[in-house]
Amino acid sequence: MNGSHARVLIGLATYNERDNLTPLVQAIRAAAPEADVLILDDNSPDGTGAAADALAAQDAKVQVVHRPGKQGLGTAVLTIMRHAMDRNYDWLVTMDADFSHHPRYLPNLLQAKDFVDVMIGSRYVAGGGVENWPLSRQLMSRATGSLVRQMLGLPVRDSSGNYRCYRVSLLRRTNLENLLSRGYSFQQEVLHRCYVAGARLGETPIVFADRKAGKSKANVKEIVGSVSTLLRLGWRARFHPETMKPRCEDASSTEARRAA
Ligand SMILES: Nc1nc2c(ncn2[C@@H]2O[C@H](COP(=O)(O)OP(=O)(O)OP(=O)(O)O)[C@@H](O)[C@H]2O)c(=O)[nH]1
Ligand SMILES: [Mg+2]
Numbered sequence: 001m002n003g004s005h006a007r008v009l010i011g012l013a014t015y016n017e018r019d020n021l022t023p024l025v026q027a028i029r030a031a032a033p034e035a036d037v038l039i040l041d042d043n044s045p046d047g048t049g050a051a052a053d054a055l056a057a058q059d060a061k062v063q064v065v066h067r068p069g070k071q072g073l074g075t076a077v078l079t080i081m082r083h084a085m086d087r088n089y090d091w092l093v094t095m096d097a098d099f100s101h102h103p104r105y106l107p108n109l110l111q112a113k114d115f116v117d118v119m120i121g122s123r124y125v126a127g128g129g130v131e132n133w134p135l136s137r138q139l140m141s142r143a144t145g146s147l148v149r150q151m152l153g154l155p156v157r158d159s160s161g162n163y164r165c166y167r168v169s170l171l172r173r174t175n176l177e178n179l180l181s182r183g184y185s186f187q188q189e190v191l192h193r194c195y196v197a198g199a200r201l202g203e204t205p206i207v208f209a210d211r212k213a214g215k216s217k218a219n220v221k222e223i224v225g226s227v228s229t230l231l232r233l234g235w236r237a238r239f240h241p242e243t244m245k246p247r248c249e250d251a252s253s254t255e256a257r258r259a260a
């Protein structure tokens with residue numbers, strides 16, 4: 001689906017993002033006025049859910065889904081994906097709600113529509129980068145990236161970010177069942193499943209900024225857990241590829257899509 005009639009949903013998972021949410025939604029609406037915005041909040045103690053409801057009350061393009069408690073970014077993104085599929089959107093953009101993923105890049109992500117099925121906002125292609133990350137976090141991110149490229153054969157530089165534009169028809173073909181990941185490795189696992197389903201992947205540069213307001217939720221335990229999940233994923237991809245087959249497998253059309 002091309003052109004200006006495509007229906008676009010921009011999905012924001014939120015947990016304690018009250019001070020970021022309102023300015024972020026305003027910036028998104030300005031950068032992509034045709035798109036609808038979905039906020040999926042996990043009953044944030046800081047009242048983000050009420051801020052989301054206030055935004056939806058003023059603007060018909062803003063929708064809110066509330067879950068009763070914190071269930072992690074991975075399941076939040078899956079819920080957002082199902083929402084996009086159920087409501088027949090053509091494109092789904094996922095992004096963090098803390099201004100690390102700036103809305104100014106939305107036009108570039110959305111421009112990809114004619115060429116690819118998943119466009120990645122990428123820190124690791126020319127023009128991309130990270131601001132104010134300690135060397136340890138940069139090294140960790142690059143090391144897991146190269147592990148993923150080797151183990152899963154994903155032909156991209158940035159496989160761990162949440163700033164992506166997905167073709168919804170591709171998500172429908174993708175097997176999103178029995179994922180191993182609960183934490184950070186979710187992004188690599190979903191991208192791999194999309195790739196197995198025949199997705200053409202593209203990358204457009206973004207500069208990832210520090211969160212604007214609020215506290216970081218990243219911790220060492222989560223990072224170590226994700227690396228171990230990535231190793232299990234590599235094992236599964238090699239020895240049990242049948243568990244990640246696309247929903248309606250058609251190998252010839254998968255190859256044809258990539259070659260096109
Ligand atoms: N709904 C929901 N959203 C979440 C959950 N955990 C994180 N998020 C959101 O997911 C996005 C990314 O999470 P962040 O906490 O920013 O993770 P990060 O970017 O790795 O770490 P910092 O920015 O350093 O805190 C943000 O929009 C969060 O509010 C969750 O359990 N449920
Ligand atoms: Mg963040």
